[in-house]
Amino acid sequence: MLLELADIERARARTGGRVHATPVMPSTTVGDELGVRLHLKAELFQKTGSFKPRGVFNKLLSMDPADLARGLVSLSAGNHAAALAYGATAMGATATIVMPASAMPSKVEATRRYGGEVVQTSGSLLDTCLALQKERDLTLVHPFDDLAVMAGQGTVGLELLEQVPDVSMVVVPVGGGGLISGIAAAVKLQHPSVRVVGVEPEGADAMSRSLDQGTPAHLDKVDTIADGLAPPFAGEHTLRHVQSFADEVVRVTDREIADAVLVLIQRCKLGAEPSGAASLAALLSGKVSLPAGAKVVCVVSGGNLESSVLKQLL
Secondary structure, eight states, X not given: OOOOHHHHHXXXXXXXXXXXXXXXXXXXXHXXXXXXXXXXXXXXXXXXGBSHHHHHHHHHHTSOHHHHHTOEEEEOSSHHHHHHHHHHHHTTOOEEEEEETTSOHHHHHHHHHTTOEEEEESSOHHHHHHHHHHHHTOEEOOSSSOHHHHHHHTHHHHHHHHHSTTXXXXXXXXXXXXXXXXXXXXXXXXXXXXXXXXXXXXGGOHXXXXXXXXXXOBOSOOOOSOGGGOOXXXXXXXXXXXXXHOSEEEEEOHHHHHHHHHHHHHTSOOOOOHHXXXXXXXXXXXXXXXXXXXXEEEEEOBOOOOHHXXXXXX
């Protein structure tokens, strides 16, 4: 099953009072160097610091009240965790989120501050999450492989088409694939000629491997500074949407991501986390073919930048 445009439009109507419409900001000098008209979709200004509340609120607002009342459970490296904790608290529900033992301390603290219970593990996040779901009779809110979550993320695509109606290319960071699935559906169902490109880290390339083998890939390990793009597997729904709507997915190195973080800070005045900078990294590193003069929108998906990571980059 694939999202339809009506699904994403309903998600926008449903979540409109709960999330921000984020700005698109031109980056003229960087764009001039690349030979394109560059715009940055600043999802780092979304509530909780990333695009994630869009999908969370669409899921929670479309959920059976009895399922919501039982309490929610999920797994996340950080951004979905904070968004789910925030959304659950806003709707009078509880949320338990399984996070890696190595999760960024600031993201763990943010999740707790928004009202979530954090369970950290060195083992499988998914196995621990499913065990908690069964033990406590909780309702699972998947971080990406859920059509309602994906439709919520697709509202980014609706907005950017209104903000940059003559866009030629949209470049999107890829983790589990929920964001690119929603954006690509929103864009392609209205403007099939617009090119949609996904970007993932070389050390966490589950989507690229899934595309190569035609089924969701599971990685034995991930290794990247972009913790928000590091789920060790792609989803069935998200793979199907990337296959159907995205034009390509490219890989970037951690060094290329780090360079893009610094460009965003120094020249664009945007404090993006590594995950959010991956889209620009693909352009700066030449991993994406750019037609001269094309109008390109890079989605800067998050700004929850850990101070220790920033110190490493500097």
